[in-house]
Amino acid sequence: MKIALINGSPKTSGSASGCILQNLRSLLDEEGSVIGEYHLKRPGVSAEEVAALGQSDALVFAFPLYVDGIPSHLLHSLVQLEQSLVKEKQETMVYALANCGFYEGHQNRWALAMMESWCSKAGLMWGQGIGIGAGGMLPAIQSVPLGYGPKKNFGKALQQLAANIANCSADENLFVTANFPKLVYKLAAEAGWVRSAKANGLRWRDLSLRR
Numbered sequence: 001m002k003i004a005l006i007n008g009s010p011k012t013s014g015s016a017s018g019c020i021l022q023n024l025r026s027l028l029d030e031e032g033s034v035i036g037e038y039h040l041k042r043p044g045v046s047a048e049e050v051a052a053l054g055q056s057d058a059l060v061f062a063f064p065l066y067v068d069g070i071p072s073h074l075l076h077s078l079v080q081l082e083q084s085l086v087k088e089k090q091e092t093m094v095y096a097l098a099n100c101g102f103y104e105g106h107q108n109r110w111a112l113a114m115m116e117s118w119c120s121k122a123g124l125m126w127g128q129g130i131g132i133g134a135g136g137m138l139p140a141i142q143s144v145p146l147g148y149g150p151k152k153n154f155g156k157a158l159q160q161l162a163a164n165i166a167n168c169s170a171d172e173n174l175f176v177t178a179n180f181p182k183l184v185y186k187l188a189a190e191a192g193w194v195r196s197a198k199a200n201g202l203r204w205r206d207l208s209l210r211r
């Protein structure tokens with residue numbers, strides 16, 4: 001079975017989407033599948049990528065939530081892919097993992113619905129979506145083993161998804177967040193914005209400037 005893991009984050013490195021796929025890959029490797037990795041970080045898909053994705057039995061997208069939807073560069077690539085995939089009429093399964101900055105995983109529900117809608121337009125079969133809250137934490141806790149501590153529920157959801165991918169089966173969408181207090185997550189995120197602002201020559205009060 002050929003599985004394509006597609007990172008839809010525009011970040012060249014250190015993305016939460018990359019961490020999610022890395023964790024998922026560790027579970028899929030146990031199933032003995034042939035796994036290809038792709039990174040759609042800019043608008044457009046190369047002819048080689050279109051051909052490789054067209055030959056896959058399962059397409060697994062991991063991407064960040066942008067304004068409650070799919071990032072525009074990825075949407076552009078999906079529209080391009082749709083035109084090629086629709087002609088092939090294969091029984092390809094599609095799975096999607098959307099992660100967001102907000103704490104609640106269900107923030108990703110509309111983006112997953114968009115992916116499901118794309119799937120039916122492209123003539124593909126929708127498998128399952130996972131909405132992941134507190135995505136910003138994932139790169140920072142990369143070394144925490146899957147299924148433990150703040151990655152307990154995330155690990156359970158990935159286990160279920162990996163089994164569904166391996167069996168080419170469909171399932172209900174799942175929504176998870178970090179096993180970590182919401183208030184502490186919020187405070188840590190705010191401290192991170194202040195650090196980023198300082199690193200870019202701004203002051204704390206500039207963060208609340210209105211134009």
Ligand SMILES: Cc1cc2nc3c(=O)[nH]c(=O)nc-3n(C[C@H](O)[C@H](O)[C@H](O)COP(=O)(O)O)c2cc1C
Binds near residue numbers: 135
């Ligand atoms: C342009 C932009 C729009 C965003 N919109 C949302 C949003 O609507 N809701 C949300 O919870 N997070 C939003 N975020 C935060 C990202 O989803 C979050 O940082 C995510 O973990 C990034 O994933 P990545 O590292 O895989 O790119 C947005 C980030 C950016 C840059």
